[in-house]
Every structure is written in C-alpha cells, then in structure tokens.
Amino acid sequence: MKKWYGDVLLFLCMIICLSTSTSVLEMVGTLTGLLCVWLTAKENIWCWPIGLINVGCFFFTFWNAKLYADMTLQILFFILSIQGWIIWLTKRQNANVRPTKKLTAKMYIILPIILVVTTLVWGYVLTKYTDASIPYLDAFIAVLSVIAQYLLSSKILENWYVWIVIDVFSVGMYLYKDLYSIAFLYLVYLVIAISGLMTWRKNFLRSMPHRA
Incomplete structure (x- = not known):
C-alpha cells in the first residue's frame, strides 16, 4: 500500500511540474530532476545517469536566468555525479550499492569553514x-x-540534512526569480529529502549489526 501510494504521489508531482514549465528545456530538467531525487532516496543506481541529463538542462536554464553560481554549480555536479556513480558501485559487500556511512568528526569542523x-x-x-x-x-x-552533492556521492547519511536546508532556501529564491516550476520542484525535493533521510537512516541502522 505504502509503495504504490508513493508512486502515485510521484506521478502527480510530475504532472504538476510539467504543466507549470515554460519551455521544453525546463520541462525536461524538471522531470529528470524529480526522477533523480526520487531514485536517490530509494538508493537506486539509476539516479546518476538521469541526474546527468538534469545537470545539462539546468546549466542552460540558470544561464538564461543569470544565476551564474548555480550555472557553474552544474559543472561541479556533473563531475561529482560521475564520481558518485563509481563510488556507489564499489565496495558494495554483495549489496546493490555501497552501504551508507556517517560523517566524521573532522568533517563536521572542516565543512562549515569551507561553506562560510x-x-x-x-x-x-x-x-x-x-x-x-x-x-x-x-x-x-x-x-x-x-557540499551536499559530495556527501551524497560519498554515500554519507548527513547529505539529506544539507539538502533539506538547500531546498528551503531554493524555494524562496526561485519564487523571487519567477521560476515557478523550479520553485515547485524544490518543494517536492524537500518532501523527498525528508523521505530519503528516513529511508537511508533506517537502512543504515539495519546494517549496523552486519558491520565489522
């Protein structure tokens, strides 16, 4: 029941996102972005190739909107997506993807400094x-x-906390820029990020007894 309910919700979100898109480029970016995050929350390896398509679409979308930091970000996302694709497929321990790990104490200090x-x-x-x-x-x-993409590519649980913060700020920024379909997309991302956090944390705790 829970499984089909989630699939129906995804389908409805896709319809709403696509109906509010103002161009073919934005439409493809919206669709692939939603699919990518949904698959990531499910720890499905197909999130990476679909994510690469999304990166290409958003690069040109942000260029047109003069959001140059976000435009440059897509280049870094492309590199980190390739890295994530490789990492998720290595050291899988007979699983479909690499097991999730936690953020180290050192990274808790270094990452905020890098951010500021x-x-x-x-x-x-x-x-x-x-x-x-x-x-x-x-x-x-x-x-x-x-930072969030690096943590995600490295299969670190805390990536979802960072994505949740990003989604909240992004909704406001894209509404301000009149990019309504992208703003709605990030609202959906927020819901999926919360779901992804719960799923990954549950799987992480389940796998603990089997770790050395």
Missing part, C-alpha cells in the same frame, strides 16, 4: 564582476549544494 569562506568569496566575485541577481544567496546555495 567560499560563500563570501564567491558572493563578492559575483557582485563585483557579474550582473548576478542575488549573488550572496546564490553563492550560499551553490556552495552548500556542492
């Missing part, structure tokens, strides 16, 4: 050298997204 410093530098560059619309918020979401 890189956001300030990137935001300043965007302000001084481009006509970026909302440079510092754009840079903050972009840097946080790189």
Whole structure:
C-alpha cells in the first residue's frame, strides 16, 4: 500500500511540474530532476545517469536566468555525479550499492569553514564582476549544494540534512526569480529529502549489526 501510494504521489508531482514549465528545456530538467531525487532516496543506481541529463538542462536554464553560481554549480555536479556513480558501485559487500556511512568528526569542523569562506568569496566575485541577481544567496546555495552533492556521492547519511536546508532556501529564491516550476520542484525535493533521510537512516541502522 505504502509503495504504490508513493508512486502515485510521484506521478502527480510530475504532472504538476510539467504543466507549470515554460519551455521544453525546463520541462525536461524538471522531470529528470524529480526522477533523480526520487531514485536517490530509494538508493537506486539509476539516479546518476538521469541526474546527468538534469545537470545539462539546468546549466542552460540558470544561464538564461543569470544565476551564474548555480550555472557553474552544474559543472561541479556533473563531475561529482560521475564520481558518485563509481563510488556507489564499489565496495558494495554483495549489496546493490555501497552501504551508507556517517560523517566524521573532522568533517563536521572542516565543512562549515569551507561553506562560510567560499560563500563570501564567491558572493563578492559575483557582485563585483557579474550582473548576478542575488549573488550572496546564490553563492550560499551553490556552495552548500556542492557540499551536499559530495556527501551524497560519498554515500554519507548527513547529505539529506544539507539538502533539506538547500531546498528551503531554493524555494524562496526561485519564487523571487519567477521560476515557478523550479520553485515547485524544490518543494517536492524537500518532501523527498525528508523521505530519503528516513529511508537511508533506517537502512543504515539495519546494517549496523552486519558491520565489522
């Protein structure tokens, strides 16, 4: 029951996202983005090839919207998606994908420092050298997204907490830029991120007794 209910919800979200798209590019980006996050929450390896298509569509969408940090972000996403595809398929221990692990204490210290410093530098560059619309918020979401994508590619549980923060900020930013279908997409991402967190955490705790 629970399984088919989730599939019906996904289908309805796709219909709404597609009906609010303003171009074919945005439509394909919306559809592949939704599928990618949904498959990621299910720990399905097909999230990576579909995600690569999504990255290409969003690169040109953000270019047209003058969200240059987000545009550059898609290049990094492409690289991290290839990395994630490889990592998920290695050290699987007879599972479909690599088992989930937790963030280390060292990373809890390093990642916030990287976030603050890189956001300030990137935001300043965007302000001084481009006509970026909302440079510092754009840079903050972009840097946080790189961190989240790195954690996701590395199969680290805490990636979902970071994605939840990103989704909340992104909904507001894209509404401000009148990118309504993308704003709605990130609202759906938020729901899926919460679901993904619960699923990954459940699977992680289930696998604990089998780890050395």
